[in-house]
Amino acid sequence: MDINLLKDLIVPAQTKIAMIILDGLGGLPQEPGGKTELETAYTPNLNALAAQSALGLTIPVAPGITPGSGPGHLAIFGYDPVEHMIGRGALEALGADFELEPEDVAARGNFCSVGEDGVITDRRAGRISTDLCMDLAKLLRTIKVEAAEFFIEPVKEHRFVFVMRAPGLGDALSETDPQKVGVPALTVHSLNRESEQAARNVNLFIEQARSLLRDRHPANMILLRGFAKLPTLPTYPDLFGLRAAAIALSGMYRGVAKLVGMQVLKVDGDMIADEFKTLENNWQDFDFFYLHIKKTDTCGENGDFMGKVHVIEEVDALIPGLMSLQPDVVVISGDHSSPAVLKSHSWHPVPTLLYSNIVRADGIAEFGERACTRGSLGMLPAKDVMLIALANAGRIAKYGA
Amino acid sequence: MDINLLKDLIVPAQTKIAMIILDGLGGLPQEPGGKTELETAYTPNLNALAAQSALGLTIPVAPGITPGSGPGHLAIFGYDPVEHMIGRGALEALGADFELEPEDVAARGNFCSVGEDGVITDRRAGRISTDLCMDLAKLLRTIKVEAAEFFIEPVKEHRFVFVMRAPGLGDALSETDPQKVGVPALTVHSLNRESEQAARNVNLFIEQARSLLRDRHPANMILLRGFAKLPTLPTYPDLFGLRAAAIALSGMYRGVAKLVGMQVLKVDGDMIADEFKTLENNWQDFDFFYLHIKKTDTCGENGDFMGKVHVIEEVDALIPGLMSLQPDVVVISGDHSSPAVLKSHSWHPVPTLLYSNIVRADGIAEFGERACTRGSLGMLPAKDVMLIALANAGRIAKYGA
Numbered sequence: 087m088d089i090n091l092l093k094d095l096i097v098p099a100q101t102k103i104a105m106i107i108l109d110g111l112g113g114l115p116q117e118p119g120g121k122t123e124l125e126t127a128y129t130p131n132l133n134a135l136a137a138q139s140a141l142g143l144t145i146p147v148a149p150g151i152t153p154g155s156g157p158g159h160l161a162i163f164g165y166d167p168v169e170h171m172i173g174r175g176a177l178e179a180l181g182a183d184f185e186l187e188p189e190d191v192a193a194r195g196n197f198c199s200v201g202e203d204g205v206i207t208d209r210r211a212g213r214i215s216t217d218l219c220m221d222l223a224k225l226l227r228t229i230k231v232e233a234a235e236f237f238i239e240p241v242k243e244h245r246f247v248f249v250m251r252a253p254g255l256g257d258a259l260s261e262t263d264p265q266k267v268g269v270p271a272l273t274v275h276s277l278n279r280e281s282e283q284a285a286r287n288v289n290l291f292i293e294q295a296r297s298l299l300r301d302r303h304p305a306n307m308i309l310l311r312g313f314a315k316l317p318t319l320p321t322y323p324d325l326f327g328l329r330a331a332a333i334a335l336s337g338m339y340r341g342v343a344k345l346v347g348m349q350v351l352k353v354d355g356d357m358i359a360d361e362f363k364t365l366e367n368n369w370q371d372f373d374f375f376y377l378h379i380k381k382t383d384t385c386g387e388n389g390d391f392m393g394k395v396h397v398i399e400e401v402d403a404l405i406p407g408l409m410s411l412q413p414d415v416v417v418i419s420g421d422h423s424s425p426a427v428l429k430s431h432s433w434h435p436v437p438t439l440l441y442s443n444i445v446r447a448d449g450i451a452e453f454g455e456r457a458c459t460r461g462s463l464g465m466l467p468a469k470d471v472m473l474i475a476l477a478n479a480g481r482i483a484k485y486g487a
Numbered sequence: 488m489d490i491n492l493l494k495d496l497i498v499p500a501q502t503k504i505a506m507i508i509l510d511g512l513g514g515l516p517q518e519p520g521g522k523t524e525l526e527t528a529y530t531p532n533l534n535a536l537a538a539q540s541a542l543g544l545t546i547p548v549a550p551g552i553t554p555g556s557g558p559g560h561l562a563i564f565g566y567d568p569v570e571h572m573i574g575r576g577a578l579e580a581l582g583a584d585f586e587l588e589p590e591d592v593a594a595r596g597n598f599c600s601v602g603e604d605g606v607i608t609d610r611r612a613g614r615i616s617t618d619l620c621m622d623l624a625k626l627l628r629t630i631k632v633e634a635a636e637f638f639i640e641p642v643k644e645h646r647f648v649f650v651m652r653a654p655g656l657g658d659a660l661s662e663t664d665p666q667k668v669g670v671p672a673l674t675v676h677s678l679n680r681e682s683e684q685a686a687r688n689v690n691l692f693i694e695q696a697r698s699l700l701r702d703r704h705p706a707n708m709i710l711l712r713g714f715a716k717l718p719t720l721p722t723y724p725d726l727f728g729l730r731a732a733a734i735a736l737s738g739m740y741r742g743v744a745k746l747v748g749m750q751v752l753k754v755d756g757d758m759i760a761d762e763f764k765t766l767e768n769n770w771q772d773f774d775f776f777y778l779h780i781k782k783t784d785t786c787g788e789n790g791d792f793m794g795k796v797h798v799i800e801e802v803d804a805l806i807p808g809l810m811s812l813q814p815d816v817v818v819i820s821g822d823h824s825s826p827a828v829l830k831s832h833s834w835h836p837v838p839t840l841l842y843s844n845i846v847r848a849d850g851i852a853e854f855g856e857r858a859c860t861r862g863s864l865g866m867l868p869a870k871d872v873m874l875i876a877l878a879n880a881g882r883i884a885k886y887g888a
Contacts (some may be wrong), residue, residue, distance in 0.1 A: 088547040091569065096550070138519055211824035444828070446523075446835050446856055447514060462836070462857070464866035466550065473551030477834040484832055486568070487549050487575040487713070 092482075094332070096327045101414035101479040103328075103374045104277055104365070107162060108401060108423025109155070109339075110383030111456065112143075112436045116345045123382075123391055124437055125454035127383065127398035128213055131405035132418065134178060136463045137451035138440055139416075142463025144471060146422050152433045158421030159342045163376075164326075165319060166471030172342065173257065173314020175248070180341020182239040182247045186316055191257045195246040197305035204270040204307075209263065211305040213227055213243045222305055224444060229294045234287045250288065251328060256281030259288065261311035272308055284313075301327045321347025321348060322374065331368055332380035343376055362404045369411050387431075394426055403445070417471060418439040418453070419455035423445025435465055442478035490721060493883075497728045502815035502880040503768070504729075504775045508563060509802060510556070510740075511784030511825025512603040512854060513544075513837045517792055524783075524792055525838055526855035527664035532806035533819065537840055538852035540817075543864020544836035545872060547823050553834045560743045560820030564777075565721060565727075565873030573743065574658070574715020576649070581742020583640040583648045587717055591600065592658045592685055594714045596639070596647040598623060605671040605708075610664065612706040613642045624708055630695045635688045640663060649711055651689065657682030660689065664713035672710055685714075691697035701860060722748025723775065732769055734762045744777055759798070763805045770812050787825030788832075795827055816879045817842040819854070819874060836866060843879035 109439040113123035142144065146153040146161040156177050172180075175192035186192060197219065199208040216221075223240040234252035241247060258277035271292070276285035292308065297399075299306045322330040332343030332350045338348045343472065350374070353364045358379055365375050379401055386394035408416070411473035416439075423434040448461050463474070476482050514524035522878070547554040547562040548569065556570035557578050573581075575591035587593060598620065602608040615623075624641040635653035642648060659678035665671075677686035693709065724733040733744030733751045741751045750773070751848065755763045759780055766776050780802060786794035809817070820839040823832050836860040849862050864869045864875070877883050 087552060087569070136809075443519070444515060444826075444833075447519065448857070448860065460861070462544070462860040462866075464860075466866070467787040470550040473549065474834070475551075477551035477553065481550055482553065482834070484501060484553045486553050486572060487578045 089325065092473070093320070093325055095483045095484045095485055096325070096476070097481060098327055099480045101373070101481065102369070103407060103412045103415040103417070103475050103479050104420075105162070105374070105376050105417040105475070106379070106401070108374065108379045108382040108407070108418070108420050109157075110386040110422060110431065111420025112423025112425070112432070113386065113394065114425035114427050114434065116427060122455050123386070123394040124398055125456065127395045127402065128268050129398060129402040130451060130455040131402045132439070133451050135405060135409070135416070135418075135441055136453040136457065137449060138175050138447050139439045139441040140445045140463050141450055141453070141461025142438050142446050143440045143455070143458045144419060145435050145465060145467035146176040146360060146468040150433050152431050153422040154431065155292045155421060156183055156339060156342060158427065161468035162419060162421055162467055162471060165346070166469055170317050170319055172317055172345070173313025176313040176347045177338060177471060178241070178312065178339070179247045179249055180345070181336070181338035183245055183337040183340065184237065184239050184249060186249065186341075187251065188316060188318070189253060189255065190250065191250045191255050191259075191313055191315055193248040193310040195248040196263065196309045197244045197246070198271070198307050198309050199304040200270070200307040205271060206264065206267045206271060206307070209267060209309065210244045211303040214305050216240065216242050218305065219243060219246060222299070223304065225298055226295055226308070229291055229298065231287055231290045231294070233283065236291060240250065244305065250284065250291075252283075252287070254289070255284040257284065257313050257315045258283055259313040262292065262315070263309035270367070274310070316345060319346050323347050327481065328374040329372045330374040330376065331372040332378070333364050334377045334380070335361065336378070336380050339378040339380070348376060358400055359404060362407055366407065366411060382420070383424045384428050387429055389426050389429040391426035414442060415475050417469065417475050419468075437467070438463065438471060440471065440474060440478065445478055490726065491770050492791070493874070494721070494726055496882060496884045496886055497726070497877070498882060498884045499728055502774070502882065502883045504816040504818070504876050504880050505809060505814045506563070506775070506777050506876070507780070507809070508777065509780045509783040509799065509804070509819070509821050510822025511787040511823060511832065512776065512794065513746040513824025513826070513833070514787065515826035515828050515835065517706055517828060523856050524787070524795040525799055528796045528803065530799060530854060531654050532587055532803045533840070533854040535853040536806060536810070536817070536819070536842055536854050537858065538850055540840045540842040540849050541846045541864050542849050542851055542854070542859045542862025543636035544840045544856070544859045544866050545820060545869035546654055546836050546866060547869040549751055553832050554823045555742065555832070555866065556739060556822060560740065562869035563820060563872060565870055566747070569694045571718050571720055573718055573746070575713025576715040577717045578742070579642070580640070580650055581746070582649045582737070583642055584738040584741065585638065585640050585648055585650060587650065587742070589717060589719070590654060592651045592654065592656050592660075592714055592716055594711040595650040597664065597710040598645045598647070599672070599710050600705040600862070601671070601708040601869060602793070607665065607668045607670060607672060607708070609705060610646045610668060610710065611886065615706050617641065617643050619643060619706065623700070623703065626699055627696055630692055630699065632688055632691045632695070634684065636839040637692060645706065651685065651692070653688070656685040657686070658685065658688055658714050660714040662714070663693065664712040664739035670741050672708060675711070675738040678736075680820065685883070695733035717745045717746060720747055723750050727775075728882065729775040730773045730777040731777065732773040733777045733779070734765050735781070736762065737779070737781050749777060754759040759801050760805060767808065769814060783821070786824045787827050788830055790827050790830040815843055816876050818876050820872065837869065839864060841871060841875060842878065848880055
């Protein structure tokens with residue numbers, strides 16, 4: 087449904103929605119005919135909740151398409167992930183908890199190794215230590231280019247975030263990383279007229295970086311890619327009339343939540359239980375809570391099937407506490423699948439549960455991929471979940487007379 | 488599918504389609520884990536038909552969106568309900584059985600009470616009797632404005648239909664109803680150039696109404712809202728090549744059917760059985776029959792769970808008579824859900840049955856929400872049902888070589 091049409095239908099209500107996103111929730115069995123991670127996990131609380139819920143499987147982007155974290159999250163937040171793309175540089179800046187401004191152009195940076203002739207010999211500079219990366223970032227921060235301000239945030243090992251700030255810069259820029267060794271780093275070209283000044287600024291920055299790093303082998307050059315500004319999205323307060331809070335332990339998810347107008351809550355501690363505790367402590371102050379669990383995806387990407395099972399069980403144990411707050415609507419889903427057997431994100435549809443006391447419950451007392459296949463939500467675009475959640479929260483008026 | 492593309496594929500056939508619409512059919516259980524209205528009803532005939540049918544659940548407008556009667560009907564008739572919107576005034580005029588012409592601008596009218604200072608004290612004029620409304624409508628009919636002709640049709644209590652007729656009037660008009668008391672009625676403003684004359688006409692009409700009603704407290708002023716012309720829709724004969732008949736006891740549904748080019752049949756009596764009798768009596772003369780049952784929705788909106796159950800049972804008993812006519816295709820569905828527990832229309836998907844002797848029958852001998860969840864039609868946009876019905880009626884040619 088067109089987002090402006092929807093905006094006209096939104097009505098206020100005294101209801102609360104909790105959206106629990108287990109990153110990379112969907113999985114696969116370890117052997118044919120076996121159970122997935124979610125089906126293997128002992129989840130008495132999720133199963134009991136499933137019995138009172140509508141179940142289904144979400145498609146984050148399109149059938150067969152494996153989503154990155156950006157599109158996966160935008161979709162489950164209710165946005166069209168193809169229409170609204172978060173560029174790699176901007177996502178990286180959000181992940182580093184950098185306060186990206188609307189006009190900033192961000193890029194993903196690598197320290198790399200080059201020979202005397204400028205030819206790249208190692209695109210990752212031998213994966214230098216994060217400490218060295220922090221020192222070199224300080225060095226890069228001394229670079230001055232007249233037309234713009236630059237920010238450098240170390241990430242991990244050879245990786246850093248590059249941000250360029252000046253009014254009116256475009257972000258249609260070619261990358262400097264040739265994606266292979268044996269050739270020199272590329273010069274940045276503007277891909278449209280509006281980005282010409284930005285290209286000049288970046289090239290001036292790189293020239294200074296080359297000089298500054300000359301004697302710092304193996305980290306004696308930089309590569310930049312994925313130049314991007316933040317997209318402009320209608321926000322949760324504007325679009326849905328929701329005072330929305332975000333609870334996440336990783337910067338990227340806090341950043342995407344901030345982008346859609348959620349208020350990021352501080353979590354004391356780094357455990358999943360601490361995240362649920364934060365939700366409980368702030369329950370009175372918001373209409374909508376997004377709570378992100380990272381470890382399901384981390385285990386999936388590491389191929390750690392049983393690790394992922396245990397994270398799911400850890401979440402299951404926290405469900406009764408959540409339900410004791412008497413939320414009007416609960417969504418439990420993922421931003422994409424990350425089957426341990428694939429050690430990566432995947433295109434597989436994502437198990438999804440939607441609880442409310444006016445949902446048409448399927449009576450299926452199990453939360454798992456095959457159980458969700460039998461659910462009444464069917465196979466649905468992830469971006470539709472938010473509409474159904476809002477409807478169940480009594481926040482969408484009748485369309486037409 | 489694009490409607491013009493479809494038109495090229497339509498082929499003639501000697502087949503008959505019956506579409507039985509139980510208004511607000513979809514429901515909810517009265518308590519968690521219980522049965523819906525349709526699941527509670529004793530429906531041996533619908534169940535037997537279901538066993539030979541494909542089942543599914545329709546989404547009239549979009550996931551989470553609660554449809555009004557207009558969009559709900561346009562969707563099940565095969566039209567995109569967002570692209571083709573029937574404005575409130577036009578729908579009200581159809582509901583009053585007013586013969587709205589394509590250029591007419593209609594609005595929903597209220598008699599209201601105002602004080603000496605013109606400030607509204609009651610937006611509904613104390614809900615005057617329908618008899619008084621009829622008298623006052625006669626009074627309003629005496630108003631003459633040079634540039635247009637006006638028609639006033641009493642509806643019920645304080646409500647009436649206002650219709651303005653003149654060539655070339657626009658319907659982009661602001662409302663006069665401020666939707667609250669303590670302020671005066673608003674003047675109508677045109678919202679585009681084409682509607683400037685219409686705004687002037689309405690304001691002249693209202694000035695005269697104010698004088699005429701001066702001594703008629705509590706009904707001493709009028710409020711107008713939802714100005715709208717009829718949309719222009721491709722018709723059933725043009726689009727689908729169908730001689731289509733409509734059978735409905737309420738004006739609004741007859742009006743929407745007329746809008747899409749169906750011929751409205753006169754029903755002798757006001758019982759559901761009389762509607763089915765009308766279908767039988769006209770069976771030879773049409774290719775398509777739309778038969779509308781209002782009472783399921785009325786009971787749903789009144790919170791009368793068992794009343795809705797009994798209406799469904801009343802329809803069930805009439806199914807053998809319908810089937811004895813040997814229709815080629817039968818669709819049994821609703822325009823939206825109206826669960827008795829919500830006492831209103833709702834967004835819940837609508838149970839749908841499609842019978843033909845060449846449908847891929849699911850073999851599920853039950854017609855209910857959960858049975859339909861297991862059906863092979865799956866969850867589908869309501870506007871697609873008509874395409875599938877036409878296909879089963881042998882009325883759509885092969886696309887492409």
